[in-house]
Amino acid sequence: METSNNQAGTPPDNNLVWAIVCTVLCCLPLGIVAIIKSTKVKELWAQGDHVGAQKAADDAKKFSLWGAGLGLVFFVLYIILMAVGFAGGNF
């Protein structure tokens, strides 16, 4: 888990941590898309495609955040269902 601070050769943050959080904490398939995007960051960077690498990194983050957003939508739906009396019970 060593780290480096090489400004010239540092690829953009691939945001894999968000994909992991998405998978083990809320588990949504969008996490999978985020993972694929994350792996592309290093590849594109190594090929010299810095713009593509940055885009892949941004996409990885976007999909993880969408995953979290969907979770939030579900949470709101769940609260509504609970309020109407279809789900849940003891607060």
Next chain:
Amino acid sequence: MLEVTSKKIITLTLIAAVLGGIFFVFHSYNPSHHSFFLPCPFKYTTGYHCPGCGSQRAIHQLAQGDVTTAFGLNPLMVLSLPLIIYAFGLKLYNYLFSTQLRVHLFYNPFFIYGYFGIVAIYWIARNIPMYPFTVLAPTG
């Protein structure tokens, strides 16, 4: 170089408040007894466990200091937690000190595919209603 700006102070305060709030909620309430916690959408719709099932109950146990029970609820989440904390810690450090440090493990394709391969196997395994797979299911 650490450059103190009001934006950084506000960000740090917000992070501390959110983390403190999450800790307070998970320390005070057990998701097994209160239904205002978000249920797993996958479990809710299909009835099967997902790799994240048991995480909220496990966090409650961790907030209470009971690592063993937490491990029993979701071993994968408990094992991933140090890595998650490390990665977010590094992100925060990068933000505060304007550095570009990276978690090298996250750029290693073997780690990435290995980790998510384990997740996929774990997903299936914890749904097999037979010992020893039942150990992985989020119960207890």
